Amino acid sequence: METIVNYLDNMFAALPKTSRILRLKEELLATMEEKYLELKREGKSENEAIGIVISEFGNIDELMREMGIVREQNPEEEQIPAIGEPEIEAYLGFKRRFGLLVGLGVTLILAGAALLLVLAERLGGFGTVIGLIALFVSIAAAVGMFVYSGVKAEQFRYLKSDFYMPHEIRASLMRRREAFMPSYTFALTAGVVLCVLSPAALIGALAANESLAFYGAAGTLLTIAGAVFLFIYAG
């Protein structure tokens, strides 16, 4: 009997829950239950009885048409946005700028930190102040870039959920992806190499002269900044 209740629930799942429809559902359930019990009394097995009741149910759309009820559109089923060439171009253009902006932002902050080190070393207290100001300015600029990118990203949020993409566009995207692969690999490799080499500046400076340590640290930071930029841009 539970199978029948579930079956009916499914049939009515997409329909508006008005009192008229709920009454109709109750009525149908009562009829189906009576039929089911009678079939069981006649000696039919549970499965046979359920099978007959469900096979004799009919078509819910027929009933809804007659009652003048339009099936509620299932938003996920009916409104999958279809995306075409212009949306793709806009998205790819945005992705490129997004990578550039975020990469630049991170690089700016690290460069600011490096500048602070150098200025503090060269000009003492005064340099530290200038360096700090420069650092804050670069952080502010970077935050601006992040926020701007984030707001822009909202526009493409719908791409996170399901969408429909025509076949030929999918194919052309795959080709472009392939074409980008070498530069992607190069950027990643270069980034990793830079990371590995970054302490070299510091170590080299230390080996040459203690007083150069700050320049070495700054060099390390700048190298890391370059690497981070490559990572983000490629991603």
Add this chain to the structure above:
Amino acid sequence: MISSDVIRGYIDTIILCLLLDGESYGYEISKKIKQMTDGMYVMKETTLYSAFARLEKNGYIVPTYREEANGRQRTYYRITPAGADYYRQKCIEWKVTRHVVNTFIREM
């Protein structure tokens, strides 16, 4: 089992005919149809309830809601004079239809 396409135009007639004998409800009507046709025609649930909705809208039947012993509400339908008129017209129509179609039915 006969095809539902053939009988479609006479579903309302079948139901009205059964209601001429007195008020009745969904399962009882559906059971009678199966019995009287020796199972050659089984009316689907949605077909039956579509017909109820249509007949009620046209004023051919009137529903009454009644509480059953098990606490469930059940809808009983009663035929109206307009329903009986409509039934008579359909009977005449069927006789003509039968005559027309029979003209083209040969023993082979």
